[in-house]
Amino acid sequence: MSRYFRARIKSNLPLNRNHRLLSLVNMERMKDPLPGQFYMLEVSKGNDPLLKRAFSLFRRTSEGFDILYRIQGKGTALLSEMKEKTELDVLGPLGSSYPAPVAGETPVIVAGGIGIASVYSLIEQVRGSAYLLYGAREKDDLFMLDELKAMAREFFISTDDGSHSVRGSVIDMLKGFLSERTSSEQNIVIYACGPRPVLKEVASMADAKGIRAHVSLEEHMACGIGACLGCVVKVKGQEQAGEGSSLYKRVCKEGPVFDAGEIEW
Amino acid sequence: MNLEVKIGKLILKNPVMTASGTFGYGQEYAEFIDLNRLGAVVVKGLSLLPKVGNPPPRIIETPAGMLNAIGLQNIGIEKFISEKVPFLLGFDTSVIVNFFGDSVEEYVKAAGRLSSVDGIHGLEMNISCPNKQAGWCIFGTDPKVTSQVVGAVRRETDLPLIVKLSPNVTDISLMARVAEEAGADALSLINTLTGMVIDIKKRRPVLGNLTGGLSGPAIRPVAVRMVYEVYKAVKIPIIGMGGIMSAGDALEFMIAGATAVAVGTANFIKPSSTVEILDGIVSYMEAEKLEEISSLTGAAHAG
């Protein structure tokens, strides 16, 4: 069972103008992924683009796993053109995962935009018990609403332009949610994935209310396995160098899921 | 068929090594390949004291390559000795420790400390780093400073000493000769080429450190040319590197003059690159009815 294997594309479905749902079938035995972990996928056979691209586990399937992705630049554009039966090299599952809520904790899951890809399998895991706050730019950028609704304890949606549900950001929703519910819900634990400014806001709100928050970060990556030290984020602490416990932590190894209080935003 | 090559007094079982900084301390790759198959493991550059490295972003992809500005982050020599050497001792491969300093004194101390440890088979000195005592000029771009620092380290260690040259110089042959005269047993080339990428929306360089080192297939022709030139200039063995992705690329370096090769950025794309390159070299030798891999070194210069 290796974390380096080949997978075959089962389908690569357009969801809207720039988002796709990629279904992969592993051709060798693979390790079971945990919610929040990610894969590095080969996006070209040539030298340009050169590096693999990082994508969260969207969900485990009976034959392999799915990736939900946004076409961002060259690599993801090439990926979006890949046809069924194409084979690609995969590294993973990689990195840390969302720690499962412990008994008595109420999970509040916050997803901004494509961040839904990272938390989806967590929502599956805690089915029925999590409050879900999902924000996107517009109606067209909201995905899997029926599935999510069926799994969430309560589901809140916002769009920046008001084209679906409430107009506003996911942060506005979280603010509202926390001010209403912190008294009734005792042990809230937040899980969040989205653009960095959103995560920063989540971290400061959580900190102000003394709530634990787990956030999933992104950084440019080369190796994905902790070897190149290219993907680091700054963490709180003294200038104490090294691997593991240092001023910088690797998003691919110690992360991508971090305790929000640990990050130097 | 004989795959052995000689780097000074160090005999490698085959010419395929890892390039410093692309293979961690070996552990990260043990899950993907059999480290016993490698000619040598060259570990991430170490300094006497741990180093925190540069602020992010540290890497950005470029056409057929990447820029990195890791800033030589490392756990420091002591932690390497206590935590990583025991792991590496478990493998039947040569361990080469890449190291650097910000002063001649630090280089010497680092070399001395590393030479006292069992399980380290060779030292690779990275001279592409800034010199505190000379306005943070790069050691390896000034022949006088290069001579001084290599000479000082040479006097401190009996281990095979490999000097890793900076390609960011006008005359690489000159730097190679200087390192040879100062006592190097072998030369590694090339290190990364300094480059920059600018974000046109922010109108600022992308990397936290502004500049970074270019690696990957984009630099290969430059690296092959430098190996070819240096081969003519010195007698000591050369370890060739720069954009090696396949066995064919590795053979190019050997034919240009390299005794061994190091695989860097390719490890990121395919963690099994090193062993696949080794297999490819063996296939080439079979197809070409080559008995000794070492007979290929410098073949481009013959007749």
Ligand SMILES: Cc1cc2nc3c(=O)[nH]c(=O)nc-3n(C[C@H](O)[C@H](O)[C@H](O)COP(=O)(O)OP(=O)(O)OC[C@H]3O[C@@H](n4cnc5c(N)ncnc54)[C@H](O)[C@@H]3O)c2cc1C
């Ligand atoms: C842990 C992790 C999980 C991710 N999960 C998902 C996901 O589930 N769905 C999804 O759509 N995207 C995800 N991303 C972002 C995705 O990796 C980038 O959108 C993708 O690498 C862009 O490549 P490109 O060639 O299309 O874009 P370009 O902008 O052309 O890429 C240029 C370079 O920058 C890197 N890069 C650009 N944007 C990012 C970014 N946001 N994060 C990391 N590297 C970047 C690329 O890998 C490439 O090396 C994730 C990133 C990380 C680090």
Ligand SMILES: Cc1cc2nc3c(=O)[nH]c(=O)nc-3n(C[C@H](O)[C@H](O)[C@H](O)COP(=O)(O)O)c2cc1C
């Ligand atoms: C992420 C990264 C980190 C590196 N770190 C070091 C280092 O610590 N010391 C060193 O001498 N060279 C370092 N190098 C340079 C490589 O060892 C090698 O010389 C260079 O990348 C060219 O080979 P390549 O194109 O095969 O990667 C580093 C390269 C990369 C890409």
Ligand code: FES
């Ligand atoms: S991507 Fe190489 S250490 Fe994280």
